[in-house]
């Protein structure tokens with residue numbers, strides 16, 4: 001019996017196997033995790049997957065982002081590329097504890113990213129031997145981060161026609177517009193805008209100009225084919241030919257908005273519930289969780305460190321924690337100096353590293369105080385924990401609004417981190433008002449019972465693309481319409497013209513009738 005199932009499975013994978021290339025330059029941890037998950041899901045479905053992962057930031061080089069995908073191809077960076085990686089890594093993030101993260105300062109960061117990807121293309125051009133080797137694998141489909149445009153010359157060199165640009169974040173208005181997806185700036189903000197779905201007039205105006213300004217100032221980079229005569233690749237014209245786009249947004253968590261059939265929402269694909277629930281931590285963690293009736297985990301992630309927050313905030317947090325003696329606080333704190341502001345406070349455990357997902361999966365953990373990075377957002381959503389969301393920069397403001405909408409969490413401004421009464425209020429609510437945990441659990445239940453699981457959805461759409469290639473039938477004509485046509489301005493003009501004409505005509509008629517009557521009376 002077992003043998004025949006094995007045989008069937010074997011047959012299945014031979015007849016249905018496709019060759020996928022997942023292109024994932026190493027520049028960010030969560031980005032690589034997302035693409036590693038995609039690669040593994042396709043491998044597990046019986047396909048031949050190559051994970052091409054050129055190094056940009058050295059410290060990610062030795063991390064295995066894939067498990068079941070064994071065909072992993074690396075490429076060493078040039079000195080220039082390494083320098084870009086270091087420049088990005090050494091970014092001055094500390095200031096975001098006290099400063100706004102607005103679009104204007106994101107602009108130079110995006111510029112560094114683009115230069116980095118351009119240099120990545122140069123590195124590939126100097127290593128055509130590696131690409132020639134890749135070409136032998138005859139890929140059916142390439143999957144890559146949509147804004148890593150060096151994928152286009154790679155795709156061109158390897159003669160891959162079918163491609164799936166994907167996003168490791170929730171939403172990118174520029175990508176939406178490129179494929180002809182309705183992206184009304186009045187409705188939902190871009191991933192880097194902090195607004196959410198309820199926008200006032202100023203926010204709508206900012207939302208309206210953000211994308212055109214970005215496009216004007218940065219736009220698409222110029223990439224040339226690696227093959228002679230090295231023609232320019234028209235990425236703007238090519239991008240809408242994508243068979244699908246995969247985005248890291250979950251329809252049951254994210255703001256509802258108009259999308260296309262082409263947009264496949266696979267948010268939560270990186271969360272493996274079974275694995276999370278089966279995690280074990282050592283006895284000391286269990287002892288900490290048993291200390292008091294309630295326990296809260298406090299962590300601001302791996303980019304922004306607690307140790308760098310203003311001393312005033314540390315003091316406010318610690319003194320507020322001291323006012324909740326029946327609660328244990330596990331605080332991820334990356335340095336040895338907590339004594340300076342938390343002397344004598346018994347119920348805080350400072351640790352440099354936490355087994356975050358294992359703790360979140362434990363029923364003894366009551367709540368999570370987090371920076372609202374997308375990874376943590378997905379984890380608390382799936383594991384159903386109430387959370388205080390304190391976004392610091394980049395997409396975190398949007399993430400916090402996205403999750404707090406579900407009433408299982410509280411949005412908390414980083415500018416209130418020195419306000420003990422506001423902190424105490426948030427602690428009191430999230431720990432003792434059971435409506436938060438109820439709503440958080442309800443969302444988790446919905447996610448566990450999604451009609452189609454993100455992994456399955458991704459695999460089916462990727463297979464469809466591999467089988468049918470580009471899908472012009474999914475390309476909306478509206479993409480080619482002019483502004484005037486799309487917004488019915490021509491129709492509105494005619495209607496207004498007719499209305500005005502009728503009114504003028506009626507007025508004239510009235511005047512004639514009036515003057516006739518007058519004549520009669522006279």
Ligand SMILES: *[C@@H]1O[C@H](CO)[C@@H](O)[C@H](O)[C@H]1NC(C)=O
Pocket residue numbers: 017018019048
């Ligand atoms: C997948 O890889 C195996 C082993 O390298 C190879 O035998 C097979 O032909 C590949 N499948 C396709 C569809 O190329």
Ligand SMILES: *[C@@H]1O[C@H](CO)[C@@H](O)[C@H](O)[C@H]1NC(C)=O
Pocket residue numbers: 058059061062
């Ligand atoms: C990665 O591993 C190799 C050998 O295993 C080692 O030589 C290298 O220093 C490591 N690189 C980093 C950045 O840790």
Ligand SMILES: *[C@@H]1O[C@H](CO)[C@@H](O)[C@H](O)[C@H]1NC(C)=O
Pocket residue numbers: 405406407439
């Ligand atoms: C959250 O609470 C608001 C206000 O009470 C309510 O209108 C909304 O429907 C709730 N949302 C969910 C997902 O329960």
